[in-house]
Amino acid sequence: MAIALSINNVRHQTDADAETPLLWVLRDHLGLTGTKFGCGIGQCGACTVHMNGSAIRSCLVPVKDVGNARITTIEGLARDASHPLQRAWMEHNVPQCGYCQAGMLMAAAALLREHPNPTDQDIDSAITNICRCGTYPRVRAAIHAAAGGREGERR
């Protein structure tokens, strides 16, 4: 039984088993590999996508539960990497290995939607993703920069 999904404003059909986590449907069935597998238990945040605009961890959501929700992945965040966060990420040279960064960006984008000018505390609460390379200070600086905040200059 095919399941219908709305990903990045495109309708998709998948024949994946209904229990398959959204993460693996995105990656292995729909070819959207920008969303990463990190832990499989919702801890690391590498698989963060937006569901109706809110950040969720796609490794925990069976595809049958997505229903009519609008899913946005890193590939659909903006055309030509033009999202203010993507531009700030490039300007601040944020990524090191980069593997966790799609999840970081999606978590940050959801944060900015809710708090256009977030405080450091807002960032601490919203960005719970794990980065082993230690890019946290630059992630923080880039979020402030994208928000146009004063703290954005801090490295």
Add this chain to the structure above:
Amino acid sequence: MSRTNISRRDFIVATSVLAGGAMGISVLPRLAASQSNGASEITPWLVIAADNTITLRVPGPEAGTGGTTQAAMLIAEELKCDWARVRTEPISYVRNVREGNLYIGATGIWSSFAGGNHAPEIRSTLLQAGASARERLKAAAAARWSVPVEDLEARDSIIRHTPTRRKASYGELAALAATIKLAEEPKPKPESEWTLLRKTNPPRLHVRSVVDGSSVYGMDVRVPGMLYAALVQCPVHGGRLKRFDFAAIQNMPGVRGVAVIDPAEPRIELKKPAYWASTEAQSGIAVVAEHYWQARTALAAMPIEWDLGAGVERRDTQQIYDAIHARLDQPPEDLVKDQGDAPKLIAAAGKGVIEATYRTPLSEHATMEPLNGTALVTKDRVELWHPAAMAMQALVIAQEETGVEPKNIELHPPLIGGSFGRRVGADDVRMVLAVAKKFPGTPVHVIWSREETFRQGRYRDLQAVRFAATLDDEGLPEALTVHIAGHNVITLGIVDSIYVNGCIPNVRFETSSVPMHILTGQFRGPGYNSHCFFIESFIDECAARAGIDPLEYRLRIVRRWADEGWSKCLKEVGGRAGWGQPLPKGHARGIAMGSWATDGEPGKGTIVAAVATVEVKNDGALQVHSLDLAFDSGRILNADAVQAQLQGSMIFGLNMCLNEELNVQDGRIVEDNFDRYSMLRMADVPRSINIHMGALSGHDRYGGTGEVGVGVVAPAVANAIFAATGQRVRTMPFRVDVLPPQQSHG
């Protein structure tokens, strides 16, 4: 002492990161993307297309250090090309074999590492590659216009002849330039004339693909006809697969088969460039299916029984710690260094002796990309898409596992989602091939779950040390004995420290091995990541006994060393961190220093000093408020990349000392995911992590900056805890041990 005699040189590769860097590459599953649509190869290192896109071939994959961008900058410096049109691709390893070590011959085996571009021979090779191509382009223009080559100028991918106002782009000249043979290769310009290196910090070349989601890591490799495999190995290292019931799962959706990995199967054995961690096949089984989730679900459902082997006798972590500590009470096994008469001075000193025992636990690399790799094996050919940090090692393992000739083994390196030493040994490459070879002709993508990645690590070794020291009349160390016990002791961090190479006149350094079934390997700053904590904490104990301020104490010690970098680092970081200035109650500062890749000699490698400012609250909770670091790597190629590496390595070091400890239960590793293995997150990381540039000496070297920051954080924090509470923390992780009860050991 064979086991302990692993040189620092062996590790350059592992985790090294440059004083430079960035990264590039959109990895293509197939080779030679650069040579499509009429592009011309000017030298084996670079290809120029008619539209002026320039593809620079870089030695080694990108694991996050910026090594590939740095390599590209080295070539581009001499090529004088338009940086905005530069892309990178990996050198072709199979071509290297087929064309008589085309690349490796020039630069040595180390060029295939993730870092190492700061090594002089690699730097000069890449600079030469750029210069040689530029002169061919100029020669092509000279021939076309019949003008003397001396009158031509190369800049921004354009050759100009000013007298006649003619100009041509590199793209227009590329085809002709590719046919030019020079009578003599040009000499690269002096460093003083560099315009790109040391002057600019361009964005790392792979960043764009990371932020738009198009980057291809090992996990993202897609090959037509590919199947997925979910792998499980014996949960107790060294155990064997006893039985399994494939019939129970064979009708599950998508399931195509099963692959048993048998360590007893005959395999050839070759000399390997990275030999310090086990690369032997581990007993295991993989379920192969059309999609990964199907494979994983079926694997979980398949009845499997293991013969757990002798490792199961290791009942808990404490049993292992006890064995390591007990070993310290026995005579040491290997003598590493002996100068003067340390044991005699210590035996004669009575109550004047300072003694302490320290310990560090097993740690997991926890790269954000779980282990995985893709391979296509046929009878006489291997194609491998694998996030291997050391290509040369991966190729040797591929040959061992399949018996295929090197000239028929092709490795396509994708981006690497973190290595920190884990992806150097290529034990993962072997397991991928062991699965794929059971499905000849079909590409198989083998994926370790996060739990499997944790359980099947090559961990940072657990070690304990016992120190004894005496002080001279001025309170400085006069004699020091060091005995380290561990599973597989790597001596770096002590053997190359200034303390045992001249600053302490009497030294005896010994090690002992306590064999263990658990597999260990290199981990960012191998040896040093434990030993800097050991020695810098102990030196702090000596300073306390002497009643001398810890910063002043170290300044007096480094006066005995012929490299001013040490005192410069101490003074710079002390000044910047406000050493000596008042702090609120419960707050205190601690200091530590360290080095990487000095080989125990002045004027080499990178030196650091760090200050931690911490607060110990009434309930014993520890908060690290700030970390400051000053360093001397001689010079730096790219300030932004160096800052990123040092800051990242300090956070890595902070996580090690606050959080990381793998426990053992009945031979198995207990912590198998991030719910049980804590990692620092945004809210936990000090807001103030400062890298200070003021101690850079300008000495003629480019020391690496990937490892050196890792070691100093733990002792700086531990020494700050002592300053705040009067209590020594002698074991990692610190979190639970900050206030009484104190550790029983030492």
